[in-house]
Amino acid sequence: MSKGDISRETNGTEARLSRASVGRLSLYLRRLDELLRDGSLKVSSSQLGEALGLTDAQVRKDLAYLGHLGQPGIGYPTRELMTAIRHTLGVDREWKAVLVGVGNLARALLRYRGFQQQGFRIVALFDSDPAKVGQRIDGLTVQARDELPTVIAAAGAELGLLTVPAEAAQSVADILVGAGIRGILNFAPTVLRVPPGVSLVSVDLTVQLEQLAFLVQLGGDT
Amino acid sequence: MSKGDISRETNGTEARLSRASVGRLSLYLRRLDELLRDGSLKVSSSQLGEALGLTDAQVRKDLAYLGHLGQPGIGYPTRELMTAIRHTLGVDREWKAVLVGVGNLARALLRYRGFQQQGFRIVALFDSDPAKVGQRIDGLTVQARDELPTVIAAAGAELGLLTVPAEAAQSVADILVGAGIRGILNFAPTVLRVPPGVSLVSVDLTVQLEQLAFLVQLGGDT
Numbered sequence: 001m002s003k004g005d006i007s008r009e010t011n012g013t014e015a016r017l018s019r020a021s022v023g024r025l026s027l028y029l030r031r032l033d034e035l036l037r038d039g040s041l042k043v044s045s046s047q048l049g050e051a052l053g054l055t056d057a058q059v060r061k062d063l064a065y066l067g068h069l070g071q072p073g074i075g076y077p078t079r080e081l082m083t084a085i086r087h088t089l090g091v092d093r094e095w096k097a098v099l100v101g102v103g104n105l106a107r108a109l110l111r112y113r114g115f116q117q118q119g120f121r122i123v124a125l126f127d128s129d130p131a132k133v134g135q136r137i138d139g140l141t142v143q144a145r146d147e148l149p150t151v152i153a154a155a156g157a158e159l160g161l162l163t164v165p166a167e168a169a170q171s172v173a174d175i176l177v178g179a180g181i182r183g184i185l186n187f188a189p190t191v192l193r194v195p196p197g198v199s200l201v202s203v204d205l206t207v208q209l210e211q212l213a214f215l216v217q218l219g220g221d222t
Numbered sequence: 223m224s225k226g227d228i229s230r231e232t233n234g235t236e237a238r239l240s241r242a243s244v245g246r247l248s249l250y251l252r253r254l255d256e257l258l259r260d261g262s263l264k265v266s267s268s269q270l271g272e273a274l275g276l277t278d279a280q281v282r283k284d285l286a287y288l289g290h291l292g293q294p295g296i297g298y299p300t301r302e303l304m305t306a307i308r309h310t311l312g313v314d315r316e317w318k319a320v321l322v323g324v325g326n327l328a329r330a331l332l333r334y335r336g337f338q339q340q341g342f343r344i345v346a347l348f349d350s351d352p353a354k355v356g357q358r359i360d361g362l363t364v365q366a367r368d369e370l371p372t373v374i375a376a377a378g379a380e381l382g383l384l385t386v387p388a389e390a391a392q393s394v395a396d397i398l399v400g401a402g403i404r405g406i407l408n409f410a411p412t413v414l415r416v417p418p419g420v421s422l423v424s425v426d427l428t429v430q431l432e433q434l435a436f437l438v439q440l441g442g443d444t
Binding site for chain 2: 029031052117118200
């Protein structure tokens with residue numbers, strides 16, 4: 001089997017992971033980190049599932065994608081499991097990101113410890129407001145939006161965080177895509193279109209709050 | 223059929239909606255709002271699906287839960303569809319929410335237009351930092367955390383937005399639950415436990431970014 005075959009096979013496996021299981025892998029990683037800090041060098045599927053409200057079977061099914069790491073009656077080796085999850089998620093490397101739209105949400109994201117801990121580094125800030133350009137925030141200088149292509153190329157940034165108003169989101173996304181950005185995390189409450197080959201994850205906070213209202217209305221059935 | 227039966231039947235229908243379809247209903251609502259502003263009094267499932275990257279069949283399946291609103295060859299009446307979605311989501315009423323943890327993310331949420339547009343009203347702010355207590359932000363005064371139970375009862379708040387650090391999140395969640403809060407939107411990067419009857423939606427931004435990294439690694443297959 002050639003290297004190419006293995007690579008395709010790996011991609012095939014990963015492609016079968018649903019968005020939901022990818023989300024769960026992230027949560028397992030968070031929980032494993034806590035368990036490791038508490039000194040647990042082995043963990044069971046029920047330990048992992050319990051804190052997240054998942055069944056053992058669901059946990060074992062998700063982790064089966066990572067290879068044969070678990071041993072019946074013994075559990076999973078914590079460190080190796082974390083390494084395998086990081087590799088599958090693609091966070092065993094550094095990802096450089098640019099952030100466009102410097103408001104309160106941007107400031108919150110810049111100080112969000114979790115991003116750096118998982119290897120996401122915001123390397124440049126952009127805003128269209130001349131009053132903001134030149135401001136220093138957490139060691140970064142806000143740059144004008146027309147600098148985007150040059151800075152992205154020079155920094156080798158692959159991801160873009162979009163915290164601009166809804167009206168501006170599509171045009172900024174187009175600029176990011178044109179500048180070679182491969183993935184966009186969109187916080188603007190609007191539907192964006194990106195070409196094939198570019199990934200998009202949207203965080204619409206109203207959707208989350210509406211989901212909560214729906215659940216409360218049903219009577220707390222989470 | 224008694225009123226009780228209808229109610230149970232309604233709940234049964236809603237309970238069958240997955241979290242994913244609830245999320246899609248929110249997105250349809252956003253899209254319908256745009257279409258209505260553009261003057262579209264009727265919409266087709268393909269119009270709705272196109273902007274969201276969904277198939278007609280998926281859209282029709284999701285909307286079938288709302289009753290018999292669509293007509294073959296004619297489509298859905300925009301306003302009635304929006305009313306039905308709002309009713310199903312439980313956002314055809316006002317929801318009062320308190321926000322605990324007044325940092326940059328809190329300030330961003332306070333100014334997030336989408337919340338108010340969909341009937342979510344933040345009625346009180348709390349922080350444990352004496353330096354923040356008494357500050358006025360967007361017309362609200364930051365209150366001390368030990369005021370939580372009294373203020374929640376007086377305001378009739380049902381939802382809590384949690385933007386405190388991870389270490390403080392569970393203890394604040396417990397206080398909110400004790401004070402009668404029925405649903406928590408958690409932004410702290412940690413796993414929370416709430417008792418039955420209380421709903422929890424967690425927004426872990428690192429999970430979203432890891433999902434993006436995973437998709438980019440796969441080569442843009444969103």
